[in-house]
Amino acid sequence: MANSVINRSTLALERAGIRRRYPATTGIGKTGFWFISLAGYFFLWAPIVLLVVFSFNDARTVNSWHGFTFKWYENILTGAAGGEASFATDLMLSSLGNSLFVGFAATFISTLLGTMVALSLARGNYPGKRYIEGLLLLPVIIPEITQGVSLAMFFKIVFDFIEQSSGTRALPGFGTIIIGHVVFNISYVAVVVRARLADMNPRLEEAANDLGANGWQTFWRITFPLMIPGILAGALLAFTLSLDDFVVTFFLSGIGTTTLPVFVYGLLKVSVTPDINAISTLMLIISTVLIGISLLLQNRSLGRS
Amino acid sequence: MSEVKVRLRNVVKEFPARRGDKPVRAVDNISLDIYDGEFFAMLGPSGCGKTTTLRMIAGFEQPSSGEILIDGEPMQGVPAYHRPVNTVFQDYALFPHMTIFQNVMFGLEMARVDKKEARDRAMSALEMVRLPHIAQRKPRELSGGQQQRVALARALVKQPSVLLLDEPLGALDLKLRREMQLELKTMQQELGITFVFVTHDQEEAMTMANRIAVMDGGHVLQVGRSDEIYETPANRFVADFIGETNFLSGQLVAHSNKSGTVRLDNETLIQALLSHQDVVDSGEVVVAIRPERIMLRAYDEVIESTDNLNIINGQVRQVYYIGTDTRYIVRIGNDIDLTVRVQNTEYQKSLAFREMQTVKVLWDTTNARILTD
Ligand SMILES: Nc1ncnc2c1ncn2[C@@H]1O[C@H](COP(=O)(O)OP(=O)(O)OP(=O)(O)O)[C@@H](O)[C@H]1O
Ligand SMILES: [Mg+2]
Numbered sequence: 001m002a003n004s005v006i007n008r009s010t011l012a013l014e015r016a017g018i019r020r021r022y023p024a025t026t027g028i029g030k031t032g033f034w035f036i037s038l039a040g041y042f043f044l045w046a047p048i049v050l051l052v053v054f055s056f057n058d059a060r061t062v063n064s065w066h067g068f069t070f071k072w073y074e075n076i077l078t079g080a081a082g083g084e085a086s087f088a089t090d091l092m093l094s095s096l097g098n099s100l101f102v103g104f105a106a107t108f109i110s111t112l113l114g115t116m117v118a119l120s121l122a123r124g125n126y127p128g129k130r131y132i133e134g135l136l137l138l139p140v141i142i143p144e145i146t147q148g149v150s151l152a153m154f155f156k157i158v159f160d161f162i163e164q165s166s167g168t169r170a171l172p173g174f175g176t177i178i179i180g181h182v183v184f185n186i187s188y189v190a191v192v193v194r195a196r197l198a199d200m201n202p203r204l205e206e207a208a209n210d211l212g213a214n215g216w217q218t219f220w221r222i223t224f225p226l227m228i229p230g231i232l233a234g235a236l237l238a239f240t241l242s243l244d245d246f247v248v249t250f251f252l253s254g255i256g257t258t259t260l261p262v263f264v265y266g267l268l269k270v271s272v273t274p275d276i277n278a279i280s281t282l283m284l285i286i287s288t289v290l291i292g293i294s295l296l297l298q299n300r301s302l303g304r305s
Numbered sequence: 306m307s308e309v310k311v312r313l314r315n316v317v318k319e320f321p322a323r324r325g326d327k328p329v330r331a332v333d334n335i336s337l338d339i340y341d342g343e344f345f346a347m348l349g350p351s352g353c354g355k356t357t358t359l360r361m362i363a364g365f366e367q368p369s370s371g372e373i374l375i376d377g378e379p380m381q382g383v384p385a386y387h388r389p390v391n392t393v394f395q396d397y398a399l400f401p402h403m404t405i406f407q408n409v410m411f412g413l414e415m416a417r418v419d420k421k422e423a424r425d426r427a428m429s430a431l432e433m434v435r436l437p438h439i440a441q442r443k444p445r446e447l448s449g450g451q452q453q454r455v456a457l458a459r460a461l462v463k464q465p466s467v468l469l470l471d472e473p474l475g476a477l478d479l480k481l482r483r484e485m486q487l488e489l490k491t492m493q494q495e496l497g498i499t500f501v502f503v504t505h506d507q508e509e510a511m512t513m514a515n516r517i518a519v520m521d522g523g524h525v526l527q528v529g530r531s532d533e534i535y536e537t538p539a540n541r542f543v544a545d546f547i548g549e550t551n552f553l554s555g556q557l558v559a560h561s562n563k564s565g566t567v568r569l570d571n572e573t574l575i576q577a578l579l580s581h582q583d584v585v586d587s588g589e590v591v592v593a594i595r596p597e598r599i600m601l602r603a604y605d606e607v608i609e610s611t612d613n614l615n616i617i618n619g620q621v622r623q624v625y626y627i628g629t630d631t632r633y634i635v636r637i638g639n640d641i642d643l644t645v646r647v648q649n650t651e652y653q654k655s656l657a658f659r660e661m662q663t664v665k666v667l668w669d670t671t672n673a674r675i676l677t678d
Binding site for chain 2 (some may be wrong): 204210212217221222226
């Protein structure tokens with residue numbers, strides 16, 4: 001979860017075609033780069049490897065190894081299946097439920113809106129399009145903390161205004177969290193879908209036109225079916241980011257809306273328990289799989305000969 | 306010929322300037338009449354505006370000015386999907402998410418043709434291109450030649466009144482290309498549909514087309530049958546682009562109605578036909594002679610001189626044997642070389658000239674044309 005920010009921005013930058021290039025280097029330079037990247041990967045992955053290893057540790061403590069066990073996973077799974085589990089596990093599972101709810105809702109809305117934004121950017125021709133396109137990348141670049149704070153302020157102002165004009169006090173909750181997630185997810189979905197559209201052979205739409213299909217028919221019979229892998233890739237990315245998000249959620253949550261990352265953070269203040277390691281490992285696996293499928297979908301070849 | 310099918314009147318297409326560039330005039334004042342049932346080729350080098358012209362007829366681009374009529378109807382404001390034309394794209398543009406059968410059915414579905422009839426028509430279109438057995442495959446499982454035929458079937462199943470083809474054989478290897486040329490030609494004759502065929506291959510245009518429009522820089526330079534274009538090219542570009550030609554530059558020193566005398570740069574005087582009355586006004590001209598229209602004779606052979614025969618002296622510089630022909634490079638003056646092609650008949654073989662041999666170079670005046678440079 002900690003690396004979600006890194007994950008997000010590098011992914012999106014790559015999608016947007018911004019890749020770093022290093023000049024060709026000599027033998028010594030190459031070894032140097034090799035060493036640096038090795039060290040980089042070590043620091044990136046060592047904590048994660050530790051976390052995974054200790055999720056199988058047969059002890060409550062996390063600083064020494066006491067043998068292999070599946071019991072933390074079993075505990076989570078029994079709880080998930082509705083069986084007897086510890087109170088902490090039950091709480092964790094209900095926060096997982098919240099996470100999934102927020103994830104699905106935010107993914108649905110942001111996929112819909114992001115796809116529409118991508119279409120308008122790829123096919124539309126209106127003044128200022130380039131600037132709108134630039135603005136689209138903003139949520140990718142702005143630090144999450146800034147987004148969190150600004151959204152929290154925004155909602156406070158809106159809620160104050162509602163209270164003054166109608167007398168009822170609106171409270172932060174699922175609504176605010178979902179809106180917050182939608183705000184950053186739209187960009188990711190739009191960038192991914194836009195890349196797909198840009199890769200599409202423009203002759204295909206012309207061919208449909210040529211064969212008697214009007215704009216609407218061409219869209220539904222040709223453009224949309226060919227966009228689906230891009231839309232799915234965008235949706236999976238959005239869902240993963242939403243599931244992982246801590247900062248924005250933290251600023252926008254209310255009572256009873258604790259998502260899994262926020263819950264885990266709360267537990268950490270007390271102590272790191274093997275439950276946390278186990279659930280984090282599960283989240284890691286789910287995220288990796290989803291991102292993997294998303295990348296696969298994005299790289300699938302298009303209708304070009 | 307019969308009625309005009311497609312008419313272009315002073316058509317201009319200008320693409321707006323990209324950053325820092327001037328606007329591009331891809332098509333510059335083209336007027337053309339394409340007749341019903343004709344196989345019409347548009348021929349020209351890369352970037353001369355062939356595709357742009359075709360796309361304007363199809364309705365993918367709008368002319369900046371001028372008019373396009375199909376069957377006498379102005380096409381201004383008529384969208385591509387309402388025009389009685391269909392296109393075979395250079396990269397075929399088959400729909401990758403549909404089977405071959407669905408690809409061919411697409412146009413019929415859009416026209417709301419009755420389901421059963423549509424299926425029959427799609428099947429017979431696939432039979433016509435001899436591919437009924439691959440109906441259930443996806444485009445990516447097909448070879449280039451097969452994709453090309455599917456694209457053809459998909460367009461022809463609509464029974465268009467004009468078929469537009471943009472370098473449809475460009476991606477095929479030479480052998481397949483030859484085969485498809487014949488096949489396309491036969492198909493066109495049987496169906497009687499007007500074909501507008503874009504290519505930059507002069508041989509392809511000559512074998513297939515009834516008439517050819519030679520284009521360059523957004524202009525149509527000449528329209529005519531292959532033999533007209535080959536025998537009587539309108540200017541130097543056309544003569545150079547179609548087939549092989551010798552160009553001799555010089556000055557027009559005398560002329561009658563039909564022919565003129567040109568003094569070459571080495572003072573030799575030669576006779577040739579005037580391609581155009583306009584050449585009379587320009588002092589500097591070029592004379593174009595096809596290599597196969599020039600004859601070589603031994604230096605000591607006695608030749609009966611006639612009015613129409615040009616005879617000059619030359620020296621063989623290089624000899625290339627290329628199977629059906631022998632190609633000679635003959636020097637006829639300081640730095641003036643002529644290419645001569647002689648068919649390898651028994652008689653000619655008995656003459657065979659050697660390098661550095663002096664020879665007589667002959668041609669009939671009617672085979673040499675005076676063009677503006
Ligand atoms: N959409 C466009 N925007 C700007 N310029 C264009 C556009 N389409 C074509 N052009 C320019 O117009 C000119 C003619 O292009 P066109 O594609 O018609 O040539 P062509 O004869 O088909 O060439 P080729 O044999 O290479 O296909 C070229 O200079 C090309 O760069
Ligand atoms: Mg072209």
